[in-house]
Amino acid sequence: MADMQGARHWNENNSRSFLDYGRYFVPERERQIDMIADLIPAAPGGLLVELCPGEGLLSRALLERFPDSRVLALDGSAEMLEQTRQTCRNHAARLTTGAFELSQCDWRTFSEAPQAIVSSLAIHHLDGRQKQMLFADLAAALRPGGLLVVADIVRPPSAAGLAIAARQWDEAVRSRSLAIDGDLAAFAEFNRLGWNYFRNPDGEPIDKPSSLAEQLAWLSEAGFTEVDCIWLFAGHAIFSGRKP
Numbered sequence: 001m002a003d004m005q006g007a008r009h010w011n012e013n014n015s016r017s018f019l020d021y022g023r024y025f026v027p028e029r030e031r032q033i034d035m036i037a038d039l040i041p042a043a044p045g046g047l048l049v050e051l052c053p054g055e056g057l058l059s060r061a062l063l064e065r066f067p068d069s070r071v072l073a074l075d076g077s078a079e080m081l082e083q084t085r086q087t088c089r090n091h092a093a094r095l096t097t098g099a100f101e102l103s104q105c106d107w108r109t110f111s112e113a114p115q116a117i118v119s120s121l122a123i124h125h126l127d128g129r130q131k132q133m134l135f136a137d138l139a140a141a142l143r144p145g146g147l148l149v150v151a152d153i154v155r156p157p158s159a160a161g162l163a164i165a166a167r168q169w170d171e172a173v174r175s176r177s178l179a180i181d182g183d184l185a186a187f188a189e190f191n192r193l194g195w196n197y198f199r200n201p202d203g204e205p206i207d208k209p210s211s212l213a214e215q216l217a218w219l220s221e222a223g224f225t226e227v228d229c230i231w232l233f234a235g236h237a238i239f240s241g242r243k244p
Helices: 012-025 029-039 057-065 078-087 089-094 128-141 159-181 185-192 212-221
Strands: 047-051 070-075 095-099 116-120 147-153 225-233 236-242
Touching (some): 012 078, 012 159, 012 185, 029 116, 057 070, 057 116, 070 089
Parallel strands (some): 047 070, 116 147
16 A cells, blocks of 8 residues: 555555555455455465554454364564554464564565465565566475465556446445445545555555556466466456466
């Protein structure tokens, strides 16, 4: 998301903004979580890894959906990790959290090959080359048959596409603000913070979303099969690939 303090890196102020307003700012948030979980095949005792869990809602959903599996949640924000532990406290015995830097490579091998790696609203902070390297490293880390699922903002290649994504995101946040609180206070904050990337796509160096087509191609180049996008709305997409 946009860096609300004008800095070039995500910081704990950004984390606090997302924890406070994520339920308003993420289009079809609950549906996205369900779709990500639906993509993952059940495997008794398997390891699931989430990159940048934020509030921990997806990690909790995975723990609930797959009671024989364990979740490793990695984040660069201490506040996000603490919130994830609180959100998943009823499943604490099957949750491990750890600090990492998404752009670094030192965390990309695991003592146990994961059955799935998921990430939501994080990978767009990497540039194109970094995404390519990440996809290749995650393909190597997964066990055979393992799945990578990415939910993220993607950059439309045309001005018309950017305008549509911007309008849809505004409409989604406006609708969620009314549905949750009955007023437009959260939508006003969304505008005040400048959170809609598609309104000013070249304004924040922290945001580096690539096009959906590029990322699907990079997954294929990394060796993934069954590469597909299952959902796209308001410039947000869910796409995945399976390791042969």
